[in-house]
Amino acid sequence: MARKSLVGVVADELLDRIIAGEFPPGSSVPGELELSAKHEVSRMTVREAMKTLEAQRILSVERGRGTFVNPLNRWASLEAVLRAASEGVNDASAAIQLIELRRMLETGACELAASRISDADIGILHGYVAAMRKAHDSDDLPGFVEADLAFHDVILRASENVFVAVLFEPLHRVLEKRRTETSKFRDIQEHAIGHHQAIAEALESRDAARSRSAMDAHMQQTLDDLKSYVLEAKPA
Amino acid sequence: MARKSLVGVVADELLDRIIAGEFPPGSSVPGELELSAKHEVSRMTVREAMKTLEAQRILSVERGRGTFVNPLNRWASLEAVLRAASEGVNDASAAIQLIELRRMLETGACELAASRISDADIGILHGYVAAMRKAHDSDDLPGFVEADLAFHDVILRASENVFVAVLFEPLHRVLEKRRTETSKFRDIQEHAIGHHQAIAEALESRDAARSRSAMDAHMQQTLDDLKSYVLEAKPA
DNA sequence: AAATGTTAGATGTCTGACATCTTACAAATA
DNA sequence: TATTTGTAAGATGTCAGACATCTAACATTT
Numbered sequence: 001m002a003r004k005s006l007v008g009v010v011a012d013e014l015l016d017r018i019i020a021g022e023f024p025p026g027s028s029v030p031g032e033l034e035l036s037a038k039h040e041v042s043r044m045t046v047r048e049a050m051k052t053l054e055a056q057r058i059l060s061v062e063r064g065r066g067t068f069v070n071p072l073n074r075w076a077s078l079e080a081v082l083r084a085a086s087e088g089v090n091d092a093s094a095a096i097q098l099i100e101l102r103r104m105l106e107t108g109a110c111e112l113a114a115s116r117i118s119d120a121d122i123g124i125l126h127g128y129v130a131a132m133r134k135a136h137d138s139d140d141l142p143g144f145v146e147a148d149l150a151f152h153d154v155i156l157r158a159s160e161n162v163f164v165a166v167l168f169e170p171l172h173r174v175l176e177k178r179r180t181e182t183s184k185f186r187d188i189q190e191h192a193i194g195h196h197q198a199i200a201e202a203l204e205s206r207d208a209a210r211s212r213s214a215m216d217a218h219m220q221q222t223l224d225d226l227k228s229y230v231l232e233a234k235p236a
Numbered sequence: 237m238a239r240k241s242l243v244g245v246v247a248d249e250l251l252d253r254i255i256a257g258e259f260p261p262g263s264s265v266p267g268e269l270e271l272s273a274k275h276e277v278s279r280m281t282v283r284e285a286m287k288t289l290e291a292q293r294i295l296s297v298e299r300g301r302g303t304f305v306n307p308l309n310r311w312a313s314l315e316a317v318l319r320a321a322s323e324g325v326n327d328a329s330a331a332i333q334l335i336e337l338r339r340m341l342e343t344g345a346c347e348l349a350a351s352r353i354s355d356a357d358i359g360i361l362h363g364y365v366a367a368m369r370k371a372h373d374s375d376d377l378p379g380f381v382e383a384d385l386a387f388h389d390v391i392l393r394a395s396e397n398v399f400v401a402v403l404f405e406p407l408h409r410v411l412e413k414r415r416t417e418t419s420k421f422r423d424i425q426e427h428a429i430g431h432h433q434a435i436a437e438a439l440e441s442r443d444a445a446r447s448r449s450a451m452d453a454h455m456q457q458t459l460d461d462l463k464s465y466v467l468e469a470k471p472a
Numbered sequence: 473a474a475a476t477g478t479t480a481g482a483t484g485t486c487t488g489a490c491a492t493c494t495t496a497c498a499a500a501t502a
Numbered sequence: 503t504a505t506t507t508g509t510a511a512g513a514t515g516t517c518a519g520a521c522a523t524c525t526a527a528c529a530t531t532t
Binding site: 005007044047048051052054055056063072073074076077078082085094103105107108109112161162163164166167169170 | 243280283287288289308309311330337348403406
């Protein structure tokens with residue numbers, strides 16, 4: 001990532017203050033002049049920062065009145081909501097809810113993909129499973145995670161549903177970091193390889209119910225792994 | 237909605253030109269100076285418009301090089317993607333994909349809600365079913381749609397998953413308009429009442445599989461209704 | 473041929489000003 | 503007194519022009 005511009009810094013800091021509860025939903029944030037003084041930037045820079053938060057429906061700007069914080073359920077940015085949710089006491093709850101969401105999208109996409117996936121993509125899936133196996137044998141963690149994510153990406157695309165892909169994209173970045181954490185354990189890697197193999201075979205059979213079920217089992221395993229390996233080990 | 241500011245107008249027009257294919261993904265949009273001349277606004281206004289599109293990941297601004305259009309699957313704004321998808325020849329395909337997405341989220345949320353919903357919310361659900369029935373009897377279309385949407389909202393909240401609610405919010409506005417169209421037919425209204433009744437009863441039994449199945453049947457019916465009543469009647 | 477300097481064009485930021493909208497409050501009116 | 507109107511403060515919307523900094527391409531020097 002390129003280092004952040006002043007606009008990005010101001011937007012980030014303001015979002016942090018909002019998440020910290022300094023400006024609760026419905027309340028107004030300080031005026032542009034006040035913020036430009038506090039952050040030692042020009043009013044224009046503050047305005048552009050506000051615009052980015054407004055575009056994500058985090059703020060509502062009302063001419064002549066001020067700028068107000070929207071309730072969290074109106075925020076259009078999954079990442080911002082994630083930051084807000086992780087800030088609370090229960091990081092675990094956020095992680096679990098994230099997997100629940102992922103489960104909905106991935107099992108649904110997998111079900112759709114069963115009747116739409118091409119033979120070529122089936123081959124690619126098997127290729128990624130082989131790559132995971134190879135990375136597992138040679139202790140190549142980044143390679144393992146990369147093949148894992150690519151596998152799921154193929155299914156997402158094969159579902160031929162634009163909206164699912166769009167909604168999943170912000171999840172992708174978040175999951176990538178967490179996946180690197182969980183995939184450190186060799187046990188988890190072995191679990192994952194088996195499930196991916198089963199998913200590829202289910203899709204190959206073009207059986208929608210079986211494909212959905214295979215992906216669902218994978219998600220359940222991921223949830224269990226997260227609970228037993230990561231959350232247990234990290235006390236508050 | 238408040239009438240749009242100049243920034244909003246410029247952003248909209250630029251997005252329209254992007255969607256129309258004038259600036260395909262990967263290509264660059266005209267420079268800030270050129271755009272400010274074409275739209276007869278100042279450069280700052282153009283910049284703020286760009287910022288809103290950048291915040292939605294529609295554009296990537298690179299200092300010293302220019303501003304570039306992102307591929308559609310990286311756009312973070314469901315509404316913008318919807319606009320782009322509806323612009324094409326196949327409005328039908330977009331409508332179907334939208335229901336597919338809705339199906340994933342709602343069936344998933346309903347499954348989760350089964351074990352989490354409160355007795356009070358169960359009562360509220362039955363109340364909305366009654367409201368739908370009453371609106372149906374008195375030919376109150378807006379009332380019918382309102383009760384319908386409220387019913388689904390209760391389940392969304394009862395799933396106790398923040399992220400699902402956030403992802404569903406932009407869908408809500410889009411669906412509201414389409415729902416008013418489809419619910420015009422009395423046959424569809426009767427279908428819907430039966431399904432909602434079944435969903436409420438399934439949730440009351442706290443049976444996750446049954447609840448999911450009931451919601452899934454409702455989504456299937458919605459898809460069928462859309463195909464036979466709306467899409468058939470509206471040729472390109 | 474490689475390293476270096478130059479330059480054009482793009483975005484990033486600043487300063488200061490004026491316009492317009494909302495709200496609150498005071499003054500004029502019935 | 504109650505209502506209306508006028509005024510002013512504070513907020514966002516927009517503009518103009520300037521300078522800084524980054525990138526890429528080209529020319530120059532080594």
